[in-house]
Amino acid sequence: MFILVNLKAYPCDPIEVATAARDVAEESGVRIAVSPQAADISRVADTGVETWAQHVDPNDYGSHTGSTLAEAVAEAGAVGTLINHSEKRMKLADIDGSVQAAERAGLETCVCANNPAQIGAVSALGPDSVAVEPPELIGGDVSVATADPGIVTDAVDSAANVDEDVDVYCGAGISTGDDVVTAEELGASGILLASGVAKADDPRAALEDLVSGL
């Protein structure tokens, strides 16, 4: 299982989370990555943790003020990027452009989607992975894997029907090791989570719990 920790714009200490994630990954052997604010990518990557961007724009180099250039986040130390989060929604054509921009820059890609139908659509764009996240469960304390297990299994089927090489992750409300194990049993090969770590009093303990059943 891959555990991808999205720090969103939470007021946590990205270096505290990054060092904890690096250590827990080394101790457990579980792949864990941290996705900080773009401005924090460089110093998070310097900790040695696998670092992802939260977003890249579809554009190439050029006159694109305010854009997040895929090459720039890769140069800063990111090795992957989220695309089309529920909190950063994009048009399908722009998702396609961002996947291509990320691939051009050598970034691994995870395209988020709200439901299995959207998972099928974005899987056709050729990302490395997709993540299904029901928006109404994001930031809550009920895991998608227990609240709506069918959405995870349907997302796995939907992606496989389009491209069997696309990994399927799930997210929303995941905060415990039991949630991770349940998601794995439903066919997910990774977890996308945020508040369970970014808002935890002890991020290291939260991460240790997340990998405890793997």
Ligand SMILES: O=C[C@H](O)COP(=O)(O)O
């Ligand atoms: O990117 C992460 C997801 O939106 C899940 O967030 P959450 O773990 O706070 O529910």
